[in-house]
Amino acid sequence: xxxxxLNSQEMEQTIPGEAISLAAVMAILAIAIVAVVxxxxxxxxxxxAKMPGGWQFTWK
Numbered sequence: 001x002x003x004x005x006l007n008s009q010e011m012e013q014t015i016p017g018e019a020i021s022l023a024a025v026m027a028i029l030a031i032a033i034v035a036v037v038x039x040x041x042x043x044x045x046x047x048x049a050k051m052p053g054g055w056q057f058t059w060k
Contacts, residue, residue, distance in 0.1 A: 033051065036049075037049045037051070037057065041057070041059060044059075046059060046060045047059060
């Protein structure tokens with residue numbers, strides 16, 4: 001890994017906080033998906049929930 005000191009122009013082009021923003025959006029999305037699944041489980045007497053990745057929950 002070769003590292004070097006950035007010049008002034010390169011320093012001005014960097015935008016801090018991108019990784020934190022992406023992590024926050026992903027966390028909110030995960031919380032929303034879990035909230036929907038939990039809501040569907042507790043509010044209905046029977047049903048199913050399908051999630052990306054092949055996860056499927058069924059309750060009766």
